Amino acid sequence: MSKLYERIREARRLTGMTQETLAAELGISRSAVAQWEMSEGTAPSVENLIALAKRSGLAFEYLATGRGEASFGPPEAIAEEEASYHPLSEQQRQLLAGFEQLRPRQRTGLLELIHSPAARRGRR
Template sequence: MFRYERLVKARQAVGLTQRQLGERLGCSGSAVAQWETGETANIRLEYLFLLADISGYSARWLATGRGAARLFKWVPEEGFAALVARLDSDERWQLMQALEQIDD
């Protein structure tokens, strides 16, 4: 799968049009269209990382196709912080305990 196909997949996973994604990223819908057709080979890292936050796909996978595609099966379009914000205090504590168990 080519990078532009991964970008399309990430956008479609959250149900956004190219224009809507551009608005969320702070660029034009035509810029998104150019990335998705491969017309523009380079995407600014800030846009790539924002797309990763919005879609739940890993930035590494979006850029290279390597590694895990999805960090989580479902992440709200507002990103991981919004997902954590929906947890109650006990669930947040459990999440923090689990994260502390992960080796670097």
């Protein structure tokens, strides 16, 4: 079974991209991609593995673990996926940051408040 760094290198080569080009598409540094491809290097985040799997046409399970079918279909351009992404507004970022600081019970309470009938009446 191949090692993660070998499968990452394989995936990048399937794309025909250099480390620098792949890094630019993923919005990371070239040295991060180089680290992924080293036997003692760092591992990419799950999000970056997903993006690399889509871009290369390799199955995520194969890329992440070495198990399963290697190919899932034709490669997809990462830029196409990003086109549907809408950045958060400043207000949304602040709300999310505050939500992440809450304890689990507080989060549940806030979500219940948002979905309560009174909250829905206030939106009319």
